[in-house]
Amino acid sequence: NVAVRVRPLNQKELLQSPTKILQILSQNQIVFDPITQETKSGHTRQKNLTFNYDSVYTEHSTNKQIYDNSLEPLIQKLFEGFNLTVFAYGATSSGKTHTIQGCQNQDGIMHMSLQKIFQNLQLDSTLQLSFYEIYNEQINDLMHQQQNLQLRDDIGAVKIINLSSVPVSNYQQAIQLINKALQLRQTQATGENLNSSRSHSILQLVLTHQQKTSKFLLIDLAGSERLKRTQAEGQRLFEGCNINQSLLALGNCLSALCRSQTGYVPYRNSKLTRILKETLSGQSKVLMICAVSPSDVVYEDTLNSLTYAQRATFIKCQTKINIQAIQMTTNEMNQLINTLKEENLQLQSELDKLKQNDETFINSEELDILLEQLKDSAKNMYVSQAEKRYLEYTTPLDTQSIVKCGEFENQLFLKCQTIKQNLQKFQQKNKFFDLKISNCDTELKLNQQQSLSTLRGKICDFETQKRKKLETQVNMQKKLFGELKLIALVALGEQEIGNIISKFEHLETQRNDELTSSQLNETTQFTKEVNITQRPIRQQALQNWAQNSMRKVPGLQRKPIDKRPTDNYEKEINELNSQLQNLGYSKRSQIK
DSSP, rough: OEEEOOOOOOOOHTTTOOOOOEEOOOOSSEEOOOOOOOTTTTOOOOOOOEEEEEEEEETTHHHHHIIIIIIHHHHHHHHTTOOOOEEEEETTTSHHHHHEEEEEEEHHHHHHHHHHHHHHHHTEEEEEEEEEEEETTTEEEEETEEEEEEEEEEEEEEEEOOOOOEEEOHHHHHHHHHHHHHSSSSSEESOOTEEEEEEEEEEEHHHHHHHTTEEEEEEEEEOOHHHHTTTTOHHHHHHHHHHHHHHHHHHHHHHHOOOSSSSSGGGGGGGHHTTTHHHIIIIIIIEEEEEEEOOOGGGHHHHHHHHHHHHTTTTTOOOOOOBOOOOOHHHHHHHHOOOHHHHHHHHHHHHHHHHHHHSOOOOHHHHHHHHHHHHHHHHHHHHHHHHOOOHHHHOOSSSHHHHHHHHHHHHHHHHHHHHHOOOOHHHHHHHHHHHHHHHHHHHHHHHHHHHHHHHHHHHHHHHHHHHHHHHHHHHHHHHHHHHHHHHHHHHHHHHHHHHHEEEEEEEEHHHHHSSSSHHHHHHHHHHSSSSSSSHHHHHHHHHHHHHHHHHEEEEEEEEGGGGOGGGGGHHHHHHHHHHHHHHHHHHHHHHO
């Protein structure tokens, strides 16, 4: 059964002038975001979505009405041997805890259920009470303040190891224990609720009545949260993430059950779904109370809750009565069967003797009694054999085997934990090595860039120094040439020094041209064509020029032109350069 309860607008919502997004059409039908005249034409949200449930309660409905219509018929099923689970689902501050626990002037469905159970409780019935919570994926016993209890898969159910169970005999005793446990439940103030439940609380009652055992679970789920709206930080953020994760796991289980009742269902994704495995798999009567707000401030939360609840309506449950197994061992049953067989043989023997003895008178009443005794013995023997087979079927494993299975399960659990821890360590190491490799790559690239920059700088410095050195040499040569030119002007005169410089440049150009093969060929051809008679004339002119130069340039010693071979004039030019350089240095020293 799925029931939806719409709560009234609270003070915080009224301050924001909200628009109501829920319209109840009947006791089973509700419309989300109905299309009205006030709705803007440009509205992009989904409109006019209709949902059908087993029951729909308005803002004016009370906890008493919800109990009378939806829960009280199911309480009687507990005494018939059926399991029962009631849980409240909804966003934070939607009215779940108010429905379960009530308030000062109004009892919750928990109080009404306990009153009904104790009213029907008989002298031969027993009731065991447990109260625990699931906080940050840890199971905490609220009765004896034990934390982080472990789960173990038992035959047909999931067992909480070391969970305390207190026998209760009256309503007042049960309420005192529950109120004491509720004081230990994790509650904190959030952006949406001043007293928000930060854990899933579970009240468990185990009823034994006329060889029938039934379990009653009353669950107040923590509210799903939108962390962006609540603006949770630190511990509240961590709690909200765990709450949403467990509720998501519950939704995934509901979706899997909707698709296929016999397919794979991910019960092991959270502690909550493992505990609810017996409930969701169809072994229990279920009542889901979905609490929602009609305000458009929580538009998305309300739509998600209604969709969540509608998903639960598609699940089909096939519950069965829980009958206690007959507390007899196999040896005791074998002994009883042998005794009944002996009695049957003895009665059959007596009957045969009576038939063979004609002298013995047997009236019809005694014969009928003997026949009835024989039938009863046969019936008892048949019943005993049936009970033996039933016991063998229901208890295929002895206590020792169960203990061994439990120990093996614990070993496997510890191995799994060790493997998970090792895997986490390896993952951390891989992350460390990846980070180290990344740092080395970055450092290598930086070093490479620095080396390239340094090498480029050195090359630039070398080229700069080379260029400066060449410029210095050129400047020195220019300066030296200028000084030589100035000395020559002073010593020889402007006209004669001009002729000397032009002839010097001509000889220098001629020397450079002779280095090429083409110029060499031209010079050779020209030498062949020159008349031998013209050579003395040229030599005489050159000798006159040299004598005049030697006469006008002090310190310049030259050999007569006619005594020098014509082909060796390049050597003489080099000597002339050397003497001019020496002469320049001497004149420069005299000037200084």
